[in-house]
Amino acid sequence: MVVVHESEVEVREAPPHGAIGMSTAYRISDAAPQPRTMEFRRRVLDKGAAIGEHPISHDEVYYVTSGQGVVISDGVEAELEPGMAAYLYAGAIVGIRQVGDEPLSIIIAYPVTK
Numbered sequence: 001m002v003v004v005h006e007s008e009v010e011v012r013e014a015p016p017h018g019a020i021g022m023s024t025a026y027r028i029s030d031a032a033p034q035p036r037t038m039e040f041r042r043r044v045l046d047k048g049a050a051i052g053e054h055p056i057s058h059d060e061v062y063y064v065t066s067g068q069g070v071v072i073s074d075g076v077e078a079e080l081e082p083g084m085a086a087y088l089y090a091g092a093i094v095g096i097r098q099v100g101d102e103p104l105s106i107i108i109a110y111p112v113t114k
């Protein structure tokens with residue numbers, strides 16, 4: 001077992017896949033040594049920030065804990081708010097952007113790429 005407090009893995013950086021705006025990343029599963037079979041992270045996108053569209057080779061879940069966002073998968077957009085999740089399928093081109101007045105906090109989970 002590994003117990004991780006997110007303050008131990010907090011990094012301020014531009015979001016991946018385009019560096020659109022700024023964010024705070026919490027790479028929670030990075031504290032769990034390999035071998036492990038999943039990634040579990042939280043990212044808080046600042047106002048106007050986005051994880052740019054990118055292809056995924058595995059299923060992935062974005063779960064919103066606060067704020068509002070718009071997720072895109074293969075050109076189809078959907079609005080997300082707290083308590084909503086987007087299940088994204090392998091092979092899709094996906095991304096998410098912050099909208100609204102407050103930062104967008106999402107949990108991201110996906111299998112480890114081998």
